[in-house]
Amino acid sequence: MTQGILALVTSTGCASASALQSLTDAMHIPHLYVQRSGEGSPRTACQLNPSPDGQRYTLAARPPVRLNEVMLTLVGELRWQKFIVFYDNEYDIRGLQSFLDQTSRQGLDVSLQRVDRNISKVFSNLFNTMRTEELNRYRDTLRRAILLLSPRGAEAFIQQAVETNLASKDSHWVFVNEEISDTEIMELAHSALGRMTVIRQIFPLWRDSNVRCMRNNHRISSLLCDPQEGYLQSLEVSNLYLYDSVLALANAFHRKLVDRKWHSMASLNCIKKSTKPWNGGWSMLENIQMGHITGLTGTMDFKANGSNSHVQFEILGTSFSETFGKDVKRLATWDSVHGLNGSLKESRIENGMQGVTVKVVTLLEDPFVMVAENILGQPKRYKGFSIDVLDALAKILGFKYEIYQVADSKYGSQLPNGSWNGMIGELINKRADLAVSAITITPERESAVDFSKRYMDYSVGILLRKPEEKINIFSLFAPFDLAVWGCIAAAIPVVGVLIFLLSRMQSLRTQNPPGPHQQPATQASNSLYSAIWIVYGAFVQQGGDSVVSSVALRIVMGSWWLFTLIVCSSYTANLAAYLTVSRMDNNVRTFQDLSRQMDVSYGTVRDSAVYEYFKNKGTNPLEQDSTYAELWRTISKNNGHDYSVSSPSEGIRKAKKGPYAFLWDMAVVEYAALTDDDCTITVTGNSMSSKGYGIAMQHGSPYRDLFSQKILELQEKGDLDILKQKWWPRTGRCDLNSHSNTTPDGRSLKLHSFAGVFCVLAAGLLLACLVAGLEMWWNSNRCGQEQPKEVTKDYRLARVSGPLTYNDITTASPEGRKDIWTERERDWDEAEAIDTGQGGESGTGASAYEQSYGRGHGAQADPWPVYRDLCAGHRQHAAQPAAGVCAGLPGHGPVCEHLSPGGGPWGGPGSDTSSGPWQHTPPPPPQQLHHPLHSVQTQSSQRGAVPTESRQDTHANVIPGSSRRTHPRSH
Template identity: 30%
Template sequence: MDLPQWIALPCLLLLHILEGVVTTERRVSPSVIKVGVILEQPSPDEDEMVRLSFQHLNQNENILPSSRLDYTVARIASTDPFAAVKAACSMLNTSITAIVSSTSCETSLALQSLTNSFDVPHMIVPGEECPSEKHNSFTVNVRPSLLFLSEAALDLVWKLGWEGVCIFYDSESAYKNVQQFLHLAAQSEERKPLEVTLYRVDASEPSGGALGIINILHKAKDSDVKHMIAFCDRTQSMKLIRQAARFGMAVGKYQWIITTQDWDMLVDDEPEGFTTTSGDISEEDGMRFLNGSEGIITLMKQQVKVQTQPPDFYGAWQILYPDIDREEDANATYLSPGYLNTVQFKAAYMYDAVRVLAVALDEQVERDKYIEPENQHCYDNKPKSWKGGTRLRKMLHRMETTGLMGRIRFNHSGVNDEMAVDVITVESSRNQTKAWKIGTWDPENRLNLVKTPFTRSFEAFITNNTTFRIVTVVEAPFVNRDETVNGHKYSGFCIDMLELIADEMNAKYELYLVPDGNYGGKNEDGTWNGLIGEVYYGRADLAVAGMVINSDREEVVDFTKPYMNYGVGILMQKPQKKTNVFAFLEPLHIQVWGCVLASLFVVGVLIYIVDRLSPYSSFRRENSPNQDAFDLKNSMWFAFASCMQQGGDTSPLSISGRVLSAFWWFFALIITATYTANLAAFLTVTRMENPINSLEDLAMQKSVVYGTIVNSSLHRFFEKRKHQGIYERMWNFMSTSKINPWVPNAEAGYKRVQTEDYAFFWDAPILDYIKQKECNVMTVGKPFNLKGYGIATPRGLPWRDEISMVILRLQEKGILEELRKKWFDRESSCAEDTVIMSSNRGAADINLDQIAGAFYVLIIGAVLSFVVVIIEHIWHKPSFYKKREKEAGRTTLDWSDKLPPRETRNNGLSNIENCSSNKFFLSPLKRQRTLASTWLEQVGKARNPYRMCVALYGIARNSME
């Protein structure tokens, strides 16, 4: 039956009113919503951000305007899952709506199991990568997965075209990134297979993993792979790069990709031995460790976009980073790399976790889907199912909002997949480290680069009035340091050259001495000392000194064009001057003196014999007063007097005797002239003998110790060549010598040379300068290991080429040559001493080989004189002797008045005796003449040399009788 209209309308109105009352009652928001917070090892930042987040939300009129968020905080010890579960159970007993936690992965998994059992949403902010169920789990991970960094790193590897890579990781969590990287690389079938070498960095060592890092880097360096990726936390990454910089593995062809979400550089993390200077380093750049590498790394880290709207976000950022500066015309700004550390990241995500939960609850309340939670007891056999928790989980999985760390989206998975990665170049140069973004990566758009990684972007530093900080070391004549009333003043070749370069470049400089006094070498731990260390670790812009360019130094610094040639010289003590009272004998060798004396005796005898044999000699003339002028003693005297250029009392009358005398005089002339010339050289030059004349001579002896400066470039020069030829012998001697061959510096080497039997290897130009000042030292041999001197600059900087151009111009104009003569070719204060090396003794005294020709001439003269004697006898036939015999027989002499009684005179032919009677007789005359005539007849009749020699022998024997 139809109701009357006047009845139906009031009823409908009543029903509508009642429906509005009921609906209004359903939409009434809960006055208090309880949330549990569990923090592991809380920090002031996390505590403050949790407090601030709830404060901002309770003050926000747009989020849960009619409800108040109340929270309970439980602070537990590190990695204590039992304590965390116990705290969570206590919270469930107080009707909490959700749990927000920031714990380790182990604790988070325990809480995840508990909340899944009681259908309570669990918002987590893990400090490391932690697995979780993505769809049916009540755990919602607000912090993006670190596995995205693996994808970003692999995309960059493909972009750079790397074919091999060394990967470093330090934990199980980091190994998950490695596994993800390898898994994705294996799936890229269209790509060339990637060769990967894995290294585990063990942080559990007593030294904090430093020793393990050193060993690992040694292996990596030996592998010849130049591309490195580090999946490590901030601390281990810092240690890794620091040691790599010390080993020269952060410069040149070495390229590093560091993957981390946070990166900071605390003051106490500063490299050992590194000293900051005011104005050079900004503390906020977070990369001061790279000031010692002069290298470039690529940092891949989560993009941090500071949201300055709403005002609550800006207030939160001011707590996290008080120096944040909001741009008035922008609602967001990007943080420079390194501004946030690990704790600050977690604190920021805790703020976002609480805010996301509040937004989801607000939407649930607005849709009238919020269900009040009930008390839960962990010890119940059958946990109660809470439908409100399931609804809240679904709401959270559909959430898309903006938080303090940027956009947040769970994409129905329970894991925030909104993560953008900044690709940052971190470059160190001129004692500064700068970083800037060169690209981005995100899961949707992948890699987007605006600049090629590992290329320098610093602007040229050569500007007007640029002031360089230059390090040097004192070593004359390159650099001298003179004390004056106003302090100290530098001078020398390098200082003059530096002034010219500064004028050409319109630059200024300040000079300081290297603390350790070394030029620069690598220590056992891989660090660099000396000038190279000052430039390499960013404490100096340039190193100007007498520094040699070599390959080891070129690995960590750059050098300009050489400004002077370099070679290694040998400095030794001069041998003592020899005083010899018989120095007049030194012009001729002992063999020559022996042969001259033998020749003197032989020639004297030959003159005697020739005078007896020749028919034209004075001996053959009976009435000659010089008949005995050339007996044996007079012949010896004649030979000696002729040799002394004094001449004898008489000269030979026979042709044969004159021939022999002429050749003897010629021989004496040669000997005397040679002796006189060489004696003059000996008397005008101070002679010192040195048995070492070259590097080979030094290596072949063991009496003189030799060495150089320890840990210097020369030290390493010999060490590198310890298996090469002569250097092997030298290195074995130096490394096994009982006497330490090494010296700490050049000055010690100079003093040791002057006081000990020691040879010092050092720069040849410097040694040439030293021997002009120190008169008791000398250089021996020719310079070896020829190279050049250069100016060291940090790697890759533009002013190296500028300085090189200035050096080339100075060389072309001859200015550097003038400076070299000014400082190196000074007038020596030492007397010119000629050192005669033992290997060149022939240049000092005359040996037999050099003057043998004179003896040959003398021998020819002796032979020729005997030939003339033979000719003389052939020319005068025996009739000559018969004629004399007849004349002698017819002659009657009265010797009574001329000879005293019994006086005897031997004329060589007969004995004339004066008896009491006035008669004389020649008793042996007949026999002697007969024998002589007989032999002479045989000589005349001889037809061959043998018979002639026999006849001559008979004549000589008869004469002696």
């Protein structure tokens, strides 16, 4: 005290508390007092002396003794008229004064007997002092007994009563003590003969692990807050109140520091008369009294009288029924506000429930409870899964029931004032015996009423409208943006133009003919059309039509091929990713998916079990998953009025109309989806499968164990599965698996996704047909305007002197080869006939030739000698058996005729497959064959033909026009 005391926390008996109260009142020191009972005996009321100046600094942290009130309630419920009260030496008999006064006013016969520590001596004295008649009367009195003893003393007392044959099978023992553990209760129940009832103090059990260990932002050790830990069960009640008292002081000190109203501690001395009380004591006491904490013992606050009034008792007991043995169960609870909650009436159920009529409260919830077709003038009838279960139990147990709907259409939740609404409120107020509907078993409800075993598992589902499938026939073009496709389309003609220009430049630089061992330059890309076609063929990976020899052209083509490779690879990769993502779009399958998306709003029924579940999960600071916090923010927006609904039917209607997800019981929403008229809604998601649906009944109801046993039998027989199949068929009006099975089928491309390719193909085919029609129309008009004879001669000469590729020969059948040369022979004959006038007018033919030749080579001499020389040369050549003939052209070098060993266009008249090697001479460059009749001029100007150096060649690709001057008849 000399160093200063802020407050004092003590746990003593009544005598020590009075002395400490005098000290703290004199020194103005706040005092938190926790009353402790001696050696396990029940507490008695401890009266504190009033302060002389009226300012008492002692606060009672442990609530006053309320055992007398609980015992009076119990005696009234059990309707006892005669009973005996046993108490031990440590118990203060003055604590029973109020109890005895009340029983005396009610005319009850109450006996008192003190029990010494030597229990066996007590019963031996009874037999020594009482006669047989007195013992019989005493045995009758002992059938109803209240034990105010310690747990060990009560167990020893009951054992002695059983051994001395003073207890019987219909004895009823009531053990009253605030502090008794579960183990001690089980020992008492198994040692007692007859029925055992236990009254003890309990504290709010935070069954939800989310808030169990958090008290006003204060973290409590799991050893103290977890009921599964044995350490918490072994603690005395007084120690729990000591923990909460220290917590209350710590919060008061913190508020003082925050408000900056701290008073320095004064040195106190009881010996010195000059010592003055602490000036800050009263301010500190008021700060403690204004505090409100929630600790291990529940809510702790101090009223004007300086005591904590929050206290709750639990009444446990065993049943008389031999079917269930000595199992201990909760019968009822008692608190200072609501009194008794439950039923303590003795009930012996030996022949089931034959002839019993119970009142059942229900709530409409498809498909659990629905209104059936009613007949006018008769009571309302109901149907549904829960009604079928109730009918099955009624048939087995033999009871009848009267059913009615709850007025407020709620299952039941606890209100701020501590009362319950809905069906739970009907049971608590004893207006109904059973509650049957889609009511779930929760810890909060189990603290108020009893439940049978679950008859169906419970989970939360997500009801939402089926997503409308978006059809895009050009989805295959989606991997690239429109700008990328435009750039690719523009690159094709740009590269084609570049190749065309480079090819033209190369042809202008190479005017001289190639050497003996050189290949002729390609002409495939000399036109712009051919160049663009080559570029397009490379882009679609179909190759080119020519061989390029220029380095610049090879660089351009190599760059284009690399560009094509990168574009095709990127398109393939992006297409696979796009199709994967498109299958995942708009698929809400879990609560995580629902919390991450922003397109669909969601909610549940306000003030329901689902609503409370998301509230507890979302507001838990220890929850690592942020999914529930995000869900709760949306559900509870504007106190649940923005997205949550008032009833399940409203939520189902809202989910059908638009983008809204309704979170509710999986069984209810699954039935709604199965029976939907349009089959536009589906169900997904699953959670909280550890809960279930049960039948609720009053606390301590004698029907609970019977109902639980029969429900288990129905599950084992499979009857419940048959009822489930009746209301939740696998194949109903709507198929719930149609939405969930979209993932496996989504791996294959649908027709509407691939239709764009067919559209492109159809567009190409239509364009080709259109162009072909335009070409036919253009050619028909052009041919009609020209002279037939001139056209015919030019056409025939061009066909005879035109180039013939190697592929035309090798890929044709033998008959095809004959057709080729027969056609060329016919062209020669018709051209010669035109010239000689046999097939037409010679003048016209000469004019056509002269015009054709003049356009190719400018002004020349008379062409007719040349043409005659051509024919004469042809005849001369036909007579020569040589393998090859070379003819010199003015200014162009020699022009050689190519012969093949087997005859044909390259062979002489007498050639044979077995004689003569393959003869080949380099063909003239393309620029020397500018006009089809150019070979005719060179033939007439060069009479002498000198054979060139022959070489072996089996892969000639191009046969120049000069090699075809030999008349086909010479073959």
